[in-house]
Amino acid sequence: MSDDIALQLPSNSSPSHPSLPTKLAKLEARMAGKSTSSLTVQTARPPVPPSPTRFPEQEELLDSSSDDDNGGEFLIRCNNQKRQKLQEDVDDIDFEKSEETTKGRLQTLENFEIKRNLDDPNKKKQGRGRGRPSASRGRGSKAIDQMHSVSTPFKCSSNGQLENPSNKENWSKMPLGNDESVALQEEISVLHVKVAILEEELNKSRKEASDYLCLSQQLEKELKELKEHGQQMERKSTKVLIDLLIAVSKAERQKLRMKIQQEILRLGNIGVIRTGTIISEAWEDGQALNDVNSHLRSLLEKKESIERYRKLFKKLQSDKGDGSGMETSMSEEDFRMQEEICKSRLASIKREEETYLKVKDSYELEKAMLICEMKRIRHEDGSCFNNFPILNKRYAFLNLLGKGGFSEVYKAFDLVEHRYVACKVHSLNNQWRDERKQSYICHVVREYNIHKTLVHPHIVRLWDVFEIDHDSFCTVLEYCSGKDLDAVLKGTPTLPEREARIIIVQIFHGLIYLNKGPLRIIHYDLKPGNVLFDEVGVAKVTDFGLSKIVEDDAGSQGMVLTSQGVGTYWYLPPECFEISKTPLISSKVDVWSIGVIFYQMLYGRRPFGHDQTQEEILREDTIINARKIEFPTKPYVSSEAKELIRRCLTYNQTARPDVLTIAQDPYLSYSKR
Numbered sequence: 039m040s041d042d043i044a045l046q047l048p049s050n051s052s053p054s055h056p057s058l059p060t061k062l063a064k065l066e067a068r069m070a071g072k073s074t075s076s077l078t079v080q081t082a083r084p085p086v087p088p089s090p091t092r093f094p095e096q097e098e099l100l101d102s103s104s105d106d107d108n109g110g111e112f113l114i115r116c117n118n119q120k121r122q123k124l125q126e127d128v129d130d131i132d133f134e135k136s137e138e139t140t141k142g143r144l145q146t147l148e149n150f151e152i153k154r155n156l157d158d159p160n161k162k163k164q165g166r167g168r169g170r171p172s173a174s175r176g177r178g179s180k181a182i183d184q185m186h187s188v189s190t191p192f193k194c195s196s197n198g199q200l201e202n203p204s205n206k207e208n209w210s211k212m213p214l215g216n217d218e219s220v221a222l223q224e225e226i227s228v229l230h231v232k233v234a235i236l237e238e239e240l241n242k243s244r245k246e247a248s249d250y251l252c253l254s255q256q257l258e259k260e261l262k263e264l265k266e267h268g269q270q271m272e273r274k275s276t277k278v279l280i281d282l283l284i285a286v287s288k289a290e291r292q293k294l295r296m297k298i299q300q301e302i303l304r305l306g307n308i309g310v311i312r313t314g315t316i317i318s319e320a321w322e323d324g325q326a327l328n329d330v331n332s333h334l335r336s337l338l339e340k341k342e343s344i345e346r347y348r349k350l351f352k353k354l355q356s357d358k359g360d361g362s363g364m365e366t367s368m369s370e371e372d373f374r375m376q377e378e379i380c381k382s383r384l385a386s387i388k389r390e391e392e393t394y395l396k397v398k399d400s401y402e403l404e405k406a407m408l409i410c411e412m413k414r415i416r417h418e419d420g421s422c423f424n425n426f427p428i429l430n431k432r433y434a435f436l437n438l439l440g441k442g443g444f445s446e447v448y449k450a451f452d453l454v455e456h457r458y459v460a461c462k463v464h465s466l467n468n469q470w471r472d473e474r475k476q477s478y479i480c481h482v483v484r485e486y487n488i489h490k491t492l493v494h495p496h497i498v499r500l501w502d503v504f505e506i507d508h509d510s511f512c513t514v515l516e517y518c519s520g521k522d523l524d525a526v527l528k529g530t531p532t533l534p535e536r537e538a539r540i541i542i543v544q545i546f547h548g549l550i551y552l553n554k555g556p557l558r559i560i561h562y563d564l565k566p567g568n569v570l571f572d573e574v575g576v577a578k579v580t581d582f583g584l585s586k587i588v589e590d591d592a593g594s595q596g597m598v599l600t601s602q603g604v605g606t607y608w609y610l611p612p613e614c615f616e617i618s619k620t621p622l623i624s625s626k627v628d629v630w631s632i633g634v635i636f637y638q639m640l641y642g643r644r645p646f647g648h649d650q651t652q653e654e655i656l657r658e659d660t661i662i663n664a665r666k667i668e669f670p671t672k673p674y675v676s677s678e679a680k681e682l683i684r685r686c687l688t689y690n691q692t693a694r695p696d697v698l699t700i701a702q703d704p705y706l707s708y709s710k711r
């Protein structure tokens with residue numbers, strides 16, 4: 039800015055104002071001094087080092103620095119040249135850096151200048167030299183303006199604009215030319231308009247800001263209300279959901295009880311028998327079973343009478359032959375005809391009998407299921423959790439699915455994940471000693487720790503565990519809405535080979551996972567009751583209560599069996615019954631169990647000790663002696679299936695394949711060969 043003024047002066051200065059150059063020179067010198075100081079303050083940059091070579095202009099400038107008004111014009115020119123050079127250097131050094139900082143401050147500076155000009159138009163001339171808007175000036179002048187702006191103590195006016203009271207006074211004392219005054223007046227008017235526009239915009243922006251503030255507060259309020267409303271609606275919908283679940287469950291209970299009443303009439307009921315002082319329960323057949331039984335009895339009677347009649351004729355025939363008996367008019371042919379009649383009657387009775395026996399068998403299966411269902415209802419009625427409680431603030435208990443040795447399994451609805459689950463409640467018996475309670479807890483915690491790590495489509499998922507009270511806790515399992523394999527086999531004791539095969543293949547897939555995962559696991563309790571089906575019939579292995587983790591240092595024959603005597607004996611291999619030495623077990627235990635399950639599905643009975651109780655199996659060493667497998671002729675079973683069963687039921691533990699080996703059997707693969 040100062041440079042601009044100085045460079046213009048020689049041509050602009052009029053002879054009618056002889057003292058003006060001198061004054062301006064003084065002013066200029068003063069301003070140059072200010073600029074330098076302001077540069078130092080502004081940029082905090084080291085001052086430009088003095089050049090070792092002195093140019094003539096510099097010499098003159100130095101020499102003339104103490105000159106008075108007379109030498110002014112020359113002084114100004116030299117001074118200008120020198121300062122111009124210096125300024126260019128400074129600009130070159132500073133501009134790149136100062137432009138960044140300047141940009142941000144220019145706006146403030148311009149505001150300041152606008153205000154300053156408004157306050158006193160004459161100051162414009164003092165400050166700028168010419169009436170050009172700052173936007174059209176060179177970049178160097180901007181930088182110097184910036185320096186001034188920083189070295190000047192500004193203060194903020196009430197309307198947010200910057201003022202510089204000290205400069206105001208100094209500049210107002212400076213005289214101005216007419217042209218410049220007019221130019222400044224014009225600029226002032228333009229700036230007035232700009233200020234008005236800016237003020238208007240500022241007011242608008244302020245208004246907008248306050249509107250936005252109001253709006254955001256309003257929105258915040260609405261959001262809060264919506265959240266509250268959402269929570270309220272969620273509570274309501276959860277309540278409705280729970281009510282619906284309870285209503286459906288109650289309806290299911292009622293429907294089932296009505297069906298059971300009808301079934302009781304048809305198939306029978308548990309009656310109370312009093313023998314002296316002893317009261318016991320016994321089954322009393324219902325109408326349908328009574329009818330079938332009476333039909334069978336009458337068929338038996340018919341059969342017996344025909345047999346008697348037949349015997350009689352045979353006697354007559356033989357008496358006639360040897361002439362010892364009474365006389366008869368019957369010819370030999372008559373005897374033969376009578377014999378044929380009897381035979382055909384007996385054959386017909388046999389057919390009828392077979393039909394009734396089939397009906398009776400199906401009634402017996404229905405009766406077995408009815409007894410299960412009646413037991414389940416009895417347990418449900420006696421359970422502490424039958425009144426639809428919500429446990430752990432998320433599991434809505436519905437109907438009892440079944441009762442195990444030490445547990446009750448409830449169908450429940452997870453109100454957080456919105457899915458059905460099976461909640462298995464483990465209750466400690468109050469009469470147990472503390473050690474027994476402790477050992478049971480350890481057992482279940484162990485089961486939980488094994489089960490929770492397992493994630494596979496053919497393994498029932500364990501979702502959660504929580505404490506109910508001091509004496510009971512609950513594990514939350516994936517809900518399998520289909521029956522378990524035990525219930526399936528109670529209803530249909532034999533399955534077609536195709537159906538049995540796919541079930542076995544799925545169980546093997548689960549077992550392969552157990553043997554390939556980070557923990558190698560022996561299930562140890564594979565039996566039809568521990569194979570569940572989901573709603574689409576996918577088979578899943580459950581119940582890891584007796585499972586063993588195979589230690590890394592287990593030998594080739596497996597690990598030591600520490601819990602001998604537990605498990606379901608029909609499904610355990612001979613080595614588990616070894617008493618002469620501590621048995622070693624491996625995944626081959628599970629392979630044997632699968633062989634038994636497969637056999638049972640195909641033939642409707644277990645290969646060893648089918649009709650025996652657990653105690654009888656143990657007493658009679660049934661499994662220890664299970665060396666030979668008998669395959670019934672009916673139903674037809676493929677030789678591949680029989681071969682697989684033979685391999686699974688290999689008596690010698692060493693010769694029996696383990697899970698990963700037998701899983702290679704082509705019969706277990708569905709890929710095209």
Ligand SMILES: Nc1ncnc2c1ncn2[C@@H]1O[C@H](COP(=O)(O)OP(=O)(O)OP(=O)(O)O)[C@@H](O)[C@H]1O
Binds near residue numbers: 441442444447519583
């Ligand atoms: N995840 C599940 N989904 C559906 N039903 C289940 C689930 N788990 C168990 N059940 C059913 O609950 C009933 C009881 O199961 P539980 O495992 O307690 O009995 P168990 O195996 O007979 O007894 P134990 O565990 O003492 O051997 C069974 O009828 C079983 O079918």
